[in-house]
Amino acid sequence: MPNTEKSNKxxxxxxxxxxxxxGLEVILKTFQDKRMFDFCTPVLFGSNKVVSFHKKNLNLNTSIHGIQSLEKVVHNKMNLLNIWKEEVKIDLGKATPDGGKYALKSLSSALEALKNNQIDVLLTAPINKENIQSKEFDFPGHTEYLEDNLEGESLMILMTDELRMGLITGHIPISKVAETITPELITKKVEIMEHSLKQDFNISKPKIAVLGLNPHCGDKGVIGKEDDEIVRPTIAKIKESGKMVFGPYAADGFFGSETYKQFDGVLAMYHDQGLAPFKALSFGNGVNFTAGLNKIRTSPDHGTxxxxxxxxxANTTSFEEALFTSLKVFRNRNEYIELESNRLKIK
Known part of the structure; x- marks a missing residue:
């Protein structure tokens, strides 16, 4: 791990x-509290000029330590790696080409550091999915971009302490959801979630609920046949492997009756089926966690x-939760990998 000789942070x-x-507002507000440095060493990928603009505009006194390379990281400080020096026009509250261009500069630089093990985890502030589009970023969002650049297959999980909501399909049009749902896809997403719950959240025998695709899970074919012909048989087959997977559940009753509290993880068939109830229950306190990849990434559950x-x-709660989740997952994953390694040696 980076800088292990100097600190175990x-x-x-x-x-x-x-x-x-x-994004910069919640970052700067979070690290005004110097107690945060007891838990981690933050490295911000950006520009001193842009950060200074936001500090001055918001009248914040967050102390920033500028560095020119990651070898110069100082613990107990908010490090800022300057990755561009040019002046950038800031139009607060507006989606501009520069907003997307420099968001990508920051993200790509942080991702490279993550891949090179120069940082331990990645915490992403919100992007605008329209103005960031370019030859380098032709993706619906962070999750797909990270999957394309890291190892593994991703699963978007929105989470709080009470609810972990995964998505079987992500950022795709609603018109394509039904044709995208296959036994193979459901099985793959269940496997990713189960493995993540074990290694990232220290749950030895996770219980996973799968939501139905159609209203009332199709009402025995009256409102669609996919639940009876695809979803239900797939769940039954997965169960045969020993996994604790249950469903399909009609989404309205599942959340209305608080049945979700009985499970360690929930898989929704499509984006709004899962995220609408999640944000109604938890908005401002949730965390976006990208499971299934070889590196750890979290983000607050809100947009720009x-x-x-x-x-x-801007409220910092979701950003702070994303920070602490990344630290917890990092420790859990390292412990899991060590335990698995020892088991293999014993065998």
Whole structure:
């Protein structure tokens, strides 16, 4: 791990997100509290000029330590790796080409450091999915970009202490959801979630619920046949392997009756089926965790917040939760890998 000779603190790389949004606000507010340095060493990938603009605009006194290379990281400080020096026009609250361009510069630089083991985990501030599009970033969001650049197959999980919501299909049009749902895809996402619950959350025998695709799970074919012909048989087959997988459940009753509290993880068939109830229950406190990859990435559960950017109104709770989740997952995963390695040696 990076800098193990100097400190055993986890090094958290942070991408700044859209420079016109609330990303830097929640970052700077979080690390105003110097007690945060007891838990980790943060490294911000960005520009001193951009950070200074936000500090001045928000009247924040967060102490920043500028570095020119990751070998110069200082523990007990908020490190800022300057990855561009040019002046950048900041238009708070607006989606501009520069907002996307420099969000990608920050993200790609942080990702490279993650791949090279110069940082331990990646914490991403929100991007605008439209203005970041380019030859280098032709993806619906962070999750797909990271999957393309790291090892493994991803599963987006939105989570709190009470609810971990995974998505069988992610950022795709609703018109393509039914044709995308296959036994192979369901099986793969269940496997990723189960493995993540074991290695990342220290749950030895996780219980996973799978939501149905159609209203009322199709009502025995009256409202669609996919649940009876694809989902139900697939869950039954997965169960035969010993996994504790249950369903399909009709989403409305599942959340209305708080049945989700009985499970360690829930898999929704499509984006809004899972994230609408999740955000209704947990918005502002949730964490976006990318499971299934060889590196750890978390993010707050909110977007760029253009409507409140620069107004000193952004809440840091979700960002802080994302930070602490990344630290917890890092420790759990390392412990899991060590235990598995010892088991193999014994065998």
């Amino acid at each position: 986890i090094i958290v790389g942070i991408s700044i997100g859209d420079i016109n949004g609330i 917040g253009f409507d409140i950017a620069g107004k000193n109104k």
